[in-house]
Amino acid sequence: MNLRPETEAVHNANIDPSSGAIVPPIVLSTTFEYETTGNEHAPDELIYTRYQNPNRAALENSLAKLEGGAVAHAIASGSAAMLTIFQALESGCHIVSSDDMYFGIRVQLNEFFAPWGLETSYVDMSDLDALRAAVRPQTKLVIFESPTNPMIRLADIAAIAEIAHASGALLLVDNTVATPVAQNPIALGADIVVMSLTKYIAGHHDVLGGVIIFAEEDGFAERVMRLVRIGGSVLSPMNCWLAARGLQSLAYRVRAHSENARQVACFLAEHPGIERVLYPHHPSHPQYELARRQMRVGSGLMSILVKGGRQPAIDLVNRLKLFTSATSFGGTHSLIEHRESIEESSNTPANLLRVSIGLEHPADLIADLRQALA
Numbered sequence: 001m002n003l004r005p006e007t008e009a010v011h012n013a014n015i016d017p018s019s020g021a022i023v024p025p026i027v028l029s030t031t032f033e034y035e036t037t038g039n040e041h042a043p044d045e046l047i048y049t050r051y052q053n054p055n056r057a058a059l060e061n062s063l064a065k066l067e068g069g070a071v072a073h074a075i076a077s078g079s080a081a082m083l084t085i086f087q088a089l090e091s092g093c094h095i096v097s098s099d100d101m102y103f104g105i106r107v108q109l110n111e112f113f114a115p116w117g118l119e120t121s122y123v124d125m126s127d128l129d130a131l132r133a134a135v136r137p138q139t140k141l142v143i144f145e146s147p148t149n150p151m152i153r154l155a156d157i158a159a160i161a162e163i164a165h166a167s168g169a170l171l172l173v174d175n176t177v178a179t180p181v182a183q184n185p186i187a188l189g190a191d192i193v194v195m196s197l198t199k200y201i202a203g204h205h206d207v208l209g210g211v212i213i214f215a216e217e218d219g220f221a222e223r224v225m226r227l228v229r230i231g232g233s234v235l236s237p238m239n240c241w242l243a244a245r246g247l248q249s250l251a252y253r254v255r256a257h258s259e260n261a262r263q264v265a266c267f268l269a270e271h272p273g274i275e276r277v278l279y280p281h282h283p284s285h286p287q288y289e290l291a292r293r294q295m296r297v298g299s300g301l302m303s304i305l306v307k308g309g310r311q312p313a314i315d316l317v318n319r320l321k322l323f324t325s326a327t328s329f330g331g332t333h334s335l336i337e338h339r340e341s342i343e344e345s346s347n348t349p350a351n352l353l354r355v356s357i358g359l360e361h362p363a364d365l366i367a368d369l370r371q372a373l374a
């Protein structure tokens with residue numbers, strides 16, 4: 001039967017044959033009895049939890065299926081996912097990165113990998129001519145987020161995949177903000193999808209995790225798999241179990257986050273205290289048409305530019321009652337953050353607040369914003 005993603009998500013775990021439990025048990029054992037001694041082991045034989053674990057295997061299968069990939073690796077965080085990809089590249093490789101990535105990725109590339117011999121060029125991915133000019137024969141990887149964090153800009157995945165492939169580079173898309181509910185980069189030409197599971201996938205502010213998904217099990221995918229298993233930055237059984245549980249309600253949560261965010265964006269876009277709302281599913285966003293073409297639904301992440309500069313933005317955060325002043329996004333609670341204060345070497349405008357719209361009722365969120373802006 002060809003099941004839709006919502007149905008697949010609920011039925012992603014088999015009933016436990018030893019107990020009949022519908023919810024899979026968490027397997028904490030670090031080691032597993034050998035099936036035979038003195039012979040070669042089958043590739044899927046459980047041996048040691050750093051190599052594989054039943055909870056990790058279940059989560060990885062679900063995520064690979066959801067993104068249309070051949071293989072997935074669940075890893076300790078979204079940042080560890082990117083770190084592992086960079087570690088798998090050889091010295092002398094060149095990377096073209098979006099100039100608006102989660103700031104930690106820029107820190108990895110500039111502070112740790114540049115001295116290892118990985119060179120990075122930063123481009124605005126909405127400028128395809130700039131991208132064409134930046135790729136070189138040594139370019140191994142083109143990387144970007146769409147939408148970006150925190151400027152909420154989009155990139156045309158199919159168009160960029162064509163440019164990357166024409167120069168012999170792999171395309172890696174960070175799909176954390178959009179989620180597989182909104183878009184599947186592999187279907188649009190990406191070779192690798194990375195996500196922080198910490199955000200929408202786990203969805204409840206209680207899991208740190210990441211995943212790397214490959215469109216094909218090629219040589220590079222094999223090298224990354226070996227780095228994950230030999231290096232050991234794997235996701236723990238408990239966090240795999242929690243992320244797999246989050247997957248079951250992902251589609252419904254993302255649709256609610258998106259609808260709540262759309263209503264909040266409409267309110268804020270009309271408010272005289274707000275200079276601009278950055279939300280791709282609001283018609284004021286310069287890439288609204290691309291958002292409608294490329295994404296099936298929005299997300300709960302937006303940024304707002306507050307009129308008057310840095311201090312009025314900080315004052316707004318302090319007057320809110322339902323929005324928690326905290327980092328991260330993608331969970332049940334609405335969060336708001338003055339981004340420039342926490343980003344290292346940031347180009348983020350001083351009056352920008354990043355807002356993660358949660359699963360509260362949108363009318364309550366709007367009422368809170370109205371009183372705080374009054």
Ligand SMILES: Cc1ncc(COP(=O)(O)O)c(C=O)c1O
Nearest residue numbers: 077078079102149176196198209
């Ligand atoms: C788009 C994006 N990718 C990756 C990461 C890193 O994820 P993690 O915090 O799980 O390491 C973040 C963190 O905020 C992010 O916003």
